[in-house]
Amino acid sequence: IKTLIQRWNIYKYRFLPWVAVNLSRGDIIPIAQDKLISDDDILQQLIVTFTALKERYNRSPIDKAEVVVNNVLGFQIGQKSSSIKEAGSGVFVTKGNVNTGQVVALYPGTVYLPSDSKFFQSLGNQFMFKCSDNRYIDGKGTGLSKSIFVSCANRDRIGLYEACDTTWIKNTCSCPLNVGQYVNNHTKTKSANVQYQEFDFTSDFPLELRKYIPNVNFDSATDPNFLRSIALISTRDIHSGEELLSSYFTVSH
């Protein structure tokens, strides 16, 4: 019975009748909200952070990626056991403070168009994120999902330039922000402090910084200069020691 309950807790977020009941009770908030900050603001925050991550190799000794993020953004995040019972692991602010309206994390994974086949990748996959335009992002870093991500990343490499970050799969993130898939859903007593916001990387994003982007297109016919991503933006100030919590049913776009 315990195993069944555990399986149900993992699966329920994808079971439409459960979602519908909770929507009607107001336990989950199904909103497509206006953007919390502009896309330009997100991209600017990322360019500054990614540039600092790239430049850390110019110094000796090389700073840890977490330290670089802390210097640029004023906080560090990390994955550890959730403060919510039986929720598995979660993401916490481990140092410093987050201000309202900051990019706190990115949701990694392969980006699927509505027409792309994703049946087998979706089976038992709790990391499939549905965007407002029916694109999906598969943030699972193991099994078939992992193989597909790595294969697409190799396909899209441009000469010496990597198309995206593949280190999030190995849990040795070269960009410590790329752990948004581990953020848990808020509860009645613990309110959400971050919100998902869709945005796109476009052709003007610097080639040499793309190795920190945690997403890749599944379909080779999709323009590689147009890549969907999801940022988790803080909806209030978040202090060191707090767990990041989102609302799984709220996306701003």
Ligand SMILES: C[S@@+](CC[C@H](N)C(=O)[O-])C[C@H]1O[C@@H](n2cnc3c(N)ncnc32)[C@H](O)[C@@H]1O
């Ligand atoms: C996208 S994953 C989040 C990371 C996950 N906690 C882990 O350890 O891999 C979503 C899964 O986390 C768990 N989860 C998220 N929020 C939860 C909550 N408020 N209560 C219980 N389980 C939760 C559920 O199993 C859900 O299917």
